[in-house]
Amino acid sequence: MADLIVIIDDEHDLVELLEYHLSKAGFETVGFYNVSRVEQFLDEENVSLMIVDRNLIHAEGAEFVTNLRKKGFDTPVIFLSAKDKKEDKLKGFESGGDDYITKPFDIDDLVARCKALIKRSSRQSDVYKFKDISVDNSSKRVLVSENEINLTKLEINLLIEFIKKQKYDFK
Template structure:
């Protein structure tokens, strides 16, 4: 499973570097920006999980930038990290699209705990300790899988494939989607890559062929049943 991607917009370079370092130590991917310039383009190209946004930024005030994102339909969770600490300023931050608000000076450990809590609320399937579907149990952090309490040994690719199906249960996923999400959009694969991988996954989680976890939808793709 990919690490959560946290985007930080902070014009104090020393603080930005500290946050990037601490977040990477906590198992996150962190991408820092000293202003909002190029952030929108980055968000169009990368699937960010959370934004940490200062409000006193050069050019565009942080909460105005978030408001602009919200009007465009961007729903990535946002934590404001700001020296603006008056009650009306904090309220303004929430009204403009913030999900949480931390005033400076702040405790980095508290920030990390708030990040983890917000990620779990925003996407419980992705960040919970255990994900269950029928008699399947997935543990994202340890990448372990159990079928009827029996551990099944899956490759990284097989785990990611099963995880993608469970996140999108009852939705038909076509081969192009799976190739991009599981294999990586920059790679080139043969037409039968997805078919072969799903066949191997099914053999491992349903060796008796009695449970029909994943079914083929003719001419479209596959879905979890």
């Protein structure tokens, strides 16, 4: 299963360009033109990385990321913004950003940074097993009888809780 990258930018052409190049590099992508449904999406899906513009129509990207961090979301963030002053970059990092790229940008540089950040942020594997079900919490892979099953983040988290619970109830 490919790493999933969420792109949040109100420029439709840029979102399409990023989706094209990132999918060509082997990533799955989902584009959003505002932040209204992003938090719900993060709750339900296993997102490896977010690319966030600082200048969104109904929100400021750094404030959005700050709010996500306060709610416990730890998905890595690359800010992709025309805001290129030192203070703007510092605010991006202070809000919880992991990298900051200014527009105009080199697409190959962005792809390389995405790969590096995803690799760096991946954690040690926590594997939960019950009978023929195996759930790798870090990669969010679910195997049933050696066959991979695609589940949402919410479904995986529930499955992990059920497996943890059975260990205590049926020993």
